[in-house]
Amino acid sequence: MDILEEIQKQFVSFSLKEKNIATYLLQKGNEIKNINITELAKITETSTSTITRFCKKINCENFVDMKIKISSIYQEESKSQGLNIFDNVYSFYDKVIKNTIKSMDREKIEEVVSLIKSAQRIFVYGVGSSGLTAIEITQRLLRMGLNVTSITDSHMMLINSSVATKKDLVIGISTSGHTKEVVNALRMSKKNHGTIVSITSLSNSAITQVSDISLTVYNSSFVDDQRFVNSQFAIVYLMDVISMMLLADEKLNYKMNRTIEVILKEKD
Template sequence: MFTYDMIASFNELETSLYNYISQNSEKVVYMRIRELADEAHVSTATILRFCRKIDCEGFSEFKVKLKMHLEKNKKTTLKESQHSVMEFFERTFKGDIDENIQKAASLVDQAGSVIFIGIGSSGILAEYGARYFSSLGKFSMYIKDPHFPIHSKLDNSVTIALSVSGENNFTVTHLNQLKHEGSRIISITNNKYATIAKISEINIPYYVTEEWFENANITTQVPVVYILESLAREIYKLNSYEGDKL
């Protein structure tokens, strides 16, 4: 409800009012303007000025918007973690995920370098994936900085993109740059119809129900860990087989 620009525009009294409202939202929606002025130790003029700065014509409109905001962000009942994990594995056994993992492993095995890319929780897993692959003999690096410069030729590389939605602008932009520099793209997304999946050479979708809590995506990442570890182990097997042939 309160944007960065709005908060930055508040003067000292308005900031004090903002702090009071943030800590007492449930109570404020039922207050009269004079009651709020007394409780927050500001004038009614300050409250009206505050309302205009957050795009409300008056105190009544502000209370309506505040109430709607509170309703939207009410705590939801979260699914048990076992539910999400079982949902993934039930679909996995019925689908072609193993075939996709084998195709991806073959592509990575032939590459000279591996780059993981993601942001947010996917960025954390990109770092984990790079470490796990490196631990099993396939040296890898990761990118989770939106401003990371990419200006090198990457003709013998594979990029593994991680994204729940498959629509993250940062990841899409970087993938376009990486493709332009010659890197081949594998993506792990929650569905195969997302933008990131479509621009990938190989996509490994995992299909679990997305969950949100107070504007944060809390969709389970267990499927991604499973796919990353399975992929790394498959690459290790390929390397061992090739070593035995020599």
């Protein structure tokens, strides 16, 4: 695990000021080689003492040690500066994918695939952009003949979670890991003995605390939050992986193909 991965892993536990430092380093760490600790404190609206404590938290001896470790990571990435907009977008997605692969736990993903295949009912919770992803996941699983419902309204989430049973699989999606509506609904589902799976970009966040299994992807805002890009991209990548693993099952693959045939005939 390199220093940037360590920062992402600990992000939830940082204070507000420390999160300012962490966000800057994750987004613009390539600039740190040109600034000193006083300049970083000014940029992040913190203090040199806060930065020093932050360095200790991420297992660096001091600011200089942190600066060297981060600069070494960004040496290769600095070559991408000056690229045109097409290459820049590609570079963005490439970084998100590579970091998501690093954070993926294959055994956990395989366990989730097994749970999806064996669940009597599947409910997928998400609001906002995560709600759109929940709908997409639901459409894919429906085409495989699975009993799945997406719920994107916070009121309906609570109603649904109150009737979840031990035979149900409940999947909650929250990039931040702290979406109140989703976390509360998952907590209620767990009280009713439903099996809880979460998909998030921050480990040790609120949503992971109420989950039986948590799948973690890379947070695209750690690359850059100034560009208009899909914040759900890493989750969609994970969704593609899970879909392909499910389609390795002959029965699910057959049902998917039958669904496609029916849709094509309807269009004719």
